[in-house]
Amino acid sequence: MEPKIPISTWRTAHKKLLHEDEQYRKRFYSYRVTVVCLSCVLLVFYLPFFGIHFFGFGINLSIMLGIVAVIIYLTLRQISFEKQSIKRYLQSSHNP
Secondary structure (H helix, E strand, O other): OOOOOOHHHHHHHHHHHHHHOHHHHHHHHHHHHHHHHHHHHHHHOOHHHHOOOOOOHHHHHHHHHHHHHHHHHHHHHHHHHHHHHHHHHHHHHHOO
16 A cells, blocks of 8 residues: 655645646646536536437436546546656655
């Protein structure tokens, strides 16, 4: 089991990586934009609750579940990436 990193240390490292590491910054903002866009697409499938029907219930539900699964997958992948990046950053800052 890995040792836990205090949240204040995590936040500080995250902020520094956002400012200093271009790859980290690009991936972080790309993830955010992707999730916002997928969430907007997801809103279209809530229209049947307001009386606007494009597809049947089963298709709406399938598409919604698919989009939610993609968002969850992307979130887990982003968390893993951030964890590895911050761990690497903290190790390199403690071992000059």
